[in-house]
Amino acid sequence: MTLVDRHLEFVHALREAGLPVSLAEGLDAVRAIETLGLADRETVRAGYAATVVKREVHRPAFDKIFDLFFPALVGVSGIVHDETVGSEAGLRPFRRGLSELTDLGDGPQDLADFREQLADALALGDQEMLAALAREGVSRFGRIQGRGPGEQRWSSYNVGNRVSPETLVEQILNGLLGETDRDPAEEREVRRAIQRQVDSFNRLVESDVSRRAAEVRGPEYVARHTVRPSIDQLDFTAARKADLAEMRRAIHPLARKLATRMAKQQRARGRGRLDFRKTVRASMQTGGVPVVTHHLPKRPARTDLVVLCDVSGSVANFANFTLMLVFALREQFDRVRAFTFVDEIHEVTDQFRVGADPAETLAELAASAKYASLWGRTSYGRAFTRFHDQFPDALTPRTNLLILGDARSNYTDLALPVFKQMEYEARNVWWLNPEHRRHWGTGDSAAHEYGEIAPMVECRNLTQLTDFVGDLA
Amino acid sequence: MWFESPDAAASRLAEAGYLADQATATSAYLAGALEKPVLVEGPAGVGKTELAKAIARSTEAELVRLQCYEGLDEARALYEWDYRKQLLYIQAREQTPEWDEGIFGEQFLLTRPLLTAIRREQPTVLLIDEIDKTDVEVEGLLLEVLSDFQVSIPELGTITATRRPLVVLTSNAARELSEAVRRRCLYLHIDYPDAEREKQIVLGQVEGIEDTLAGEIVDTVHRIRSLELKKQPSIAESIDWARTLVALQIGTLDPAVVDSTLGVVLKHVSDQDKAVRELGLRKK
Numbered sequence: 001m002t003l004v005d006r007h008l009e010f011v012h013a014l015r016e017a018g019l020p021v022s023l024a025e026g027l028d029a030v031r032a033i034e035t036l037g038l039a040d041r042e043t044v045r046a047g048y049a050a051t052v053v054k055r056e057v058h059r060p061a062f063d064k065i066f067d068l069f070f071p072a073l074v075g076v077s078g079i080v081h082d083e084t085v086g087s088e089a090g091l092r093p094f095r096r097g098l099s100e101l102t103d104l105g106d107g108p109q110d111l112a113d114f115r116e117q118l119a120d121a122l123a124l125g126d127q128e129m130l131a132a133l134a135r136e137g138v139s140r141f142g143r144i145q146g147r148g149p150g151e152q153r154w155s156s157y158n159v160g161n162r163v164s165p166e167t168l169v170e171q172i173l174n175g176l177l178g179e180t181d182r183d184p185a186e187e188r189e190v191r192r193a194i195q196r197q198v199d200s201f202n203r204l205v206e207s208d209v210s211r212r213a214a215e216v217r218g219p220e221y222v223a224r225h226t227v228r229p230s231i232d233q234l235d236f237t238a239a240r241k242a243d244l245a246e247m248r249r250a251i252h253p254l255a256r257k258l259a260t261r262m263a264k265q266q267r268a269r270g271r272g273r274l275d276f277r278k279t280v281r282a283s284m285q286t287g288g289v290p291v292v293t294h295h296l297p298k299r300p301a302r303t304d305l306v307v308l309c310d311v312s313g314s315v316a317n318f319a320n321f322t323l324m325l326v327f328a329l330r331e332q333f334d335r336v337r338a339f340t341f342v343d344e345i346h347e348v349t350d351q352f353r354v355g356a357d358p359a360e361t362l363a364e365l366a367a368s369a370k371y372a373s374l375w376g377r378t379s380y381g382r383a384f385t386r387f388h389d390q391f392p393d394a395l396t397p398r399t400n401l402l403i404l405g406d407a408r409s410n411y412t413d414l415a416l417p418v419f420k421q422m423e424y425e426a427r428n429v430w431w432l433n434p435e436h437r438r439h440w441g442t443g444d445s446a447a448h449e450y451g452e453i454a455p456m457v458e459c460r461n462l463t464q465l466t467d468f469v470g471d472l473a
Numbered sequence: 474m475w476f477e478s479p480d481a482a483a484s485r486l487a488e489a490g491y492l493a494d495q496a497t498a499t500s501a502y503l504a505g506a507l508e509k510p511v512l513v514e515g516p517a518g519v520g521k522t523e524l525a526k527a528i529a530r531s532t533e534a535e536l537v538r539l540q541c542y543e544g545l546d547e548a549r550a551l552y553e554w555d556y557r558k559q560l561l562y563i564q565a566r567e568q569t570p571e572w573d574e575g576i577f578g579e580q581f582l583l584t585r586p587l588l589t590a591i592r593r594e595q596p597t598v599l600l601i602d603e604i605d606k607t608d609v610e611v612e613g614l615l616l617e618v619l620s621d622f623q624v625s626i627p628e629l630g631t632i633t634a635t636r637r638p639l640v641v642l643t644s645n646a647a648r649e650l651s652e653a654v655r656r657r658c659l660y661l662h663i664d665y666p667d668a669e670r671e672k673q674i675v676l677g678q679v680e681g682i683e684d685t686l687a688g689e690i691v692d693t694v695h696r697i698r699s700l701e702l703k704k705q706p707s708i709a710e711s712i713d714w715a716r717t718l719v720a721l722q723i724g725t726l727d728p729a730v731v732d733s734t735l736g737v738v739l740k741h742v743s744d745q746d747k748a749v750r751e752l753g754l755r756k757k
Contacts, residue, residue, distance in 0.1 A: 054655040245701070
């Protein structure tokens, strides 16, 4: 494969992963690589990154694909080491010749040795050594017996399972701090530092596994199957724990961006009456002729917002994020009230304090979910009825009502008349559904029934959520 | 020629007092070699604007700065006709008929930063600061400048750069920039540096600071950054903190000192509470 082909395939894989790489940007990249040369891998990476990655959210996907197409090393056992790494610490395997590496043992003694080395590396936080150990770990413990003859496969799950670096944390803590009288603050700090190292080891193992897979099956194949969508495109319902933390961090900048946009639109929207003084003052520049008229800004008409959230297991994340975003933007609305429900209704407006910590607020919300649940099975009909009975004053002709949920009501009574009445009382009603449109109305989903009364909007990821909230205010 | 290679860029920026990592140095080099603008994004206070200044210092180029704000228009960014002068000229012309040239000549043109940068003959670094603060229309205005380094003035024709300036755009991401701008630029995301580099930056920026104190400050700031905060402390805040401690003549960072000077680093109550709790600063 020539270099040009590799470049083209690389750009193609980036596009498949959702990065908008234009033809011009591809050409820029080629020109950049031409002037930079291919001597240093990290320079090549920086060159590509500067020319084709134009958003920071795309960077993780880019790095992953770059590692697949421009691997740091090629080969199966692949422990190509310079002598400086681990030469002092008595790390035997690094200094073995390549011939020996082909028959790396994976017996219990090897495992114990390996874990000991890994513990040292984690305690020291030595990135190079961790990378080397990750590669060795995959060679030794990550092998899946090939399906066909001569076919090798590796799995990060196997490595994690046998090496289980998480269990080393306690051991390292003992080694670093002694077994007794520790300072709890220090212990927490060290524990967090070690956990970070463990996470980075796991990442290294994962990337080595995909590098090997790329060699066997081709980088395009692996890129298509392992690169996750960027955080703003990721479905709420498919988010993992780490993704959720990242999304939580994204909420605040997002709200800030949205608030700027809304404030600008507010200002641009129509002009008020003539600002006489300003117009006259400006006319001085043109010899007393009022060429440009200036106007006072219009008084903004703000709306009340009432949010009803389904917080049952499957959609809780989505509801929480939307609530966080809405409350981060509360100055854009006149008044915001929020209610959560499973089969009982519970007001959570007070959980949102100005300037509170987002992580804490989310934890409090999760804790308060128990009040929203009586039997623990979602029932939209019951929740709407209870809402209508208990808070008859919540809906006014100025209120925008927002309902968050997947409309999966466990085949219970939908209380459509009550919902119709709510729709009648409020100024506008929207229903945000975190499920893909094609799943609406399947199984116990009453999306179509409710959707006939109030417009239902698909809202699966942060991008769609931002767009919606932006249009709302 | 701006820089000879990425390494040369790094070392010359370092001489100018800016410690660049590899991505930054490579982008600075590419900006010169490919003659393309660089769009720099990143959290507030990581040295985005400083990068442009450092490039200007290290290449002995003049820095032309366009500070963007809401409501910035053509007249402030590109050029403006000096109509007062034009008006006077028309009035004076009635008495002196030998003045017969039109009123759209060079002498009535007020050049604003973008046009100034393009018309300069000497090496120029054009810094377009906080481009996200402008309205979308200004972005359209910039496109011609960014891609072809030329400005069209209806009365005079198109003015093309005699010597292309090195353009640096910075953004705090208060607004999504359009694809058109992104496509024309190289992209650089500057993030918080690692502990070693940040320590070097603090040592370089703060006079009379002890090596150990700088190390302690940077360690603490990194610990604070690992918490989930509303506003993470930036490099600018580490430097402020270091200056504060030097001014207070405090030589070492113990929990009591951190607690009493935390306001320099963290500027939200909830962030401060969290840091105090997580770092175990106050003993009950």
